[in-house]
Amino acid sequence: MGILTFMDFCSGIGGGRLGLEQCRLKCVGHAEINHEALRTYELFFKDTHNFGDLMRIKPNDLPDFDVLISGFPCQAFSINGKRKGLEDERGTIIYGLIRILKVKQPKCFLLENVKGLINHKQQETFKTIIKALQEADYTTYYQILNSTDFQLAQKRERLYIVGFRKDLKRPFNFPLGLANDYHFEDFLDADNECYLDINNAAFQRYLRNKYNHNRVFLENILTLENAVLDTRQSDLRLYFNVFPTLRTSRHGLFYIQKGKIKRLNAIESLFLQGFPRDLIAKIKDNPNFKESHLLSQAGNAMSVNVIAAIAKQMLKAI
Numbered sequence: 001m002g003i004l005t006f007m008d009f010c011s012g013i014g015g016g017r018l019g020l021e022q023c024r025l026k027c028v029g030h031a032e033i034n035h036e037a038l039r040t041y042e043l044f045f046k047d048t049h050n051f052g053d054l055m056r057i058k059p060n061d062l063p064d065f066d067v068l069i070s071g072f073p074c075q076a077f078s079i080n081g082k083r084k085g086l087e088d089e090r091g092t093i094i095y096g097l098i099r100i101l102k103v104k105q106p107k108c109f110l111l112e113n114v115k116g117l118i119n120h121k122q123q124e125t126f127k128t129i130i131k132a133l134q135e136a137d138y139t140t141y142y143q144i145l146n147s148t149d150f151q152l153a154q155k156r157e158r159l160y161i162v163g164f165r166k167d168l169k170r171p172f173n174f175p176l177g178l179a180n181d182y183h184f185e186d187f188l189d190a191d192n193e194c195y196l197d198i199n200n201a202a203f204q205r206y207l208r209n210k211y212n213h214n215r216v217f218l219e220n221i222l223t224l225e226n227a228v229l230d231t232r233q234s235d236l237r238l239y240f241n242v243f244p245t246l247r248t249s250r251h252g253l254f255y256i257q258k259g260k261i262k263r264l265n266a267i268e269s270l271f272l273q274g275f276p277r278d279l280i281a282k283i284k285d286n287p288n289f290k291e292s293h294l295l296s297q298a299g300n301a302m303s304v305n306v307i308a309a310i311a312k313q314m315l316k317a318i
Contacts, residue, residue, distance in 0.1 A: 004315075007031070007062065007106075009054050009070035009097060013040040013297045015273055016069045016112070019307025023315060028063045036293045037300075043289075044279045055096045059103035067314075068109040070097055071302060094129055101136045107168060107318045108138075110310060111161040112302050115144045118159060130161075138163035141172055147273075148242055149177035150305040153187045154272040156245045158303070160310055164317055172317040175309040184226045184241045187271040188255070191284075194263040196254055198222075211235035222259050229254040229261065243272055246299040251292075266294035274304030 008017045008030035017027055031051040032038050042048055051057050054070075072093045094111075101109060118126050133140050140163045147156035162172060196203065198218060207216055211234045221227065221238075228239040231252035237244070243253060246269055253264040270280050275298075283289055 004066040004107075004318075005064070006067035006069055007065045007100075009068065009100075010072055010093065011041060012037050012071065012301050014044055015275070015302035015304050016071070016110070016307050017045065018275065018279075018304045019302065020067065020069060020311050022304070022308040023311040025067060025311070028065050031057065036290075037297050040283065040289065040294070040297055043282055043286075054100070055093065057096075057100065059100045062100070062104060065104065066107045066318075068097065068101060068104075068106050069111075069307070070109075071112045071300075072097065095132070098132050098136050101133070101138065101163075105137070105165060108162065108164045108314055110307070110314065111163075112307075113159045113161070115157045115159045118142075118144075133161070133163055137166050139166055139168075141174065143174045145174065145177075145306055145310075147303040147306055149180065150175075150274075150303065150309055151178045151180070151182045152272060152274055152303055152305050153182055153184055153241065154243045154246060154303070155239075156303055158306070160306070162310065162314060164314075168318055170317045173313060175313050178305070178309065187243075187268060188257075189265055189267040189271070192262050192265050192268065194265055196261040196263060198261065206231060206236070209234060221256065222261070224256050225258075227256045229256070246272060246295075248296045248299040251295045251299070266291050266298060269295055269298035270301075273298055273301045274306075275301075276304075 004025045005028045006020050006025050008014070008027055011017065011030040011032045017030070021027065027047070029049050029051055030041065030047065031054045032041065033053050038050060051062065097111070120126060130140055140161060142159060142161045144157050144159050147154045160174070164172060206212065207218060216236050221229070226241050228243050230237040230239065230244050231254065232247070232250045243264065251264070254261050255264065267280055267284055283294065
């Protein structure tokens with residue numbers, strides 16, 4: 001079998017691409033409409049072959065490819081959003097992808113979304129999507145996988161949908177995960193100097209609110225090592241040696257080392273998604289890229305390790 005090719009739709013900053021490239025697949029094009037994400041993608045991959053808005057793409061204008069990979073906007077299905085689903089304009093992107101599948105008929109596809117998609121509207125939305133994918137002549141499989149099971153220090157449950165053209169009869173099994181032998185420190189940026197001022201008035205108010213008062217004691221927290229503080233909810237949540245799910249907004253994650261509290265920065269967020277150090281070096285201390293944009297992009301990215309593990313299994317089935 002020769003080199004397999006793929007199209008990277010809703011490409012973001014290329015987490016999906018990296019996972020497939022680790023399995024020696026070749027990217028023949030991508031599609032993304034977010035300007036800031038495109039700037040990061042182009043810096044990482046030196047690739048300006050962007051097809052733009054996939055809802056406007058004429059499928060026959062695309063090159064032939066073997067694999068389609070895409071996220072599709074999760075806000076329409078997320079438990080953190082209003083969960084409008086297919087009624088949301090963004091929710092229709094799945095049908096744009098299906099339109100491309102019907103015309104181009106690649107061997108297989110890999111889609112990623114939030115786990116909340118499964119239960120949206122008593123599973124009605126999910127069943128509708130799976131039926132549409134099957135009617136496009138694909139056998140489909142799906143499973144929720146957690147990034148922390150793939151040597152990443154991030155609890156990130158995502159739904160992965162895999163499909164194979166129905167003329168391909170070999171069985172597919174999702175990966176079982178990897179040895180959980182990562183080191184927390186490997187995901188930290190030694191140059192991170194974003195220390196939290198524990199006397200900051202806003203932080204002190206947070207500790208004294210009705211959810212944390214007499215429950216959270218700063219003097220005890222500061223004795224912990226490799227503990228993670230999640231301040232994104234009203235009540236402070238504590239984790240050890242692992243971060244909770246990164247998000248595209250509300251980046252209130254901190255960690256404790258040697259009695260100091262540091263804010264998770266963009267470089268560390270990319271580490272937590274499995275982006276390699278050589279790519280991250282391109283963006284580190286680059287004045288042309290805003291920290292807030294990079295944090296959002298990392299929160300929206302696919303976990304590279306998970307995509308690579310799924311792709312290895314997919315290759316056995318084609």
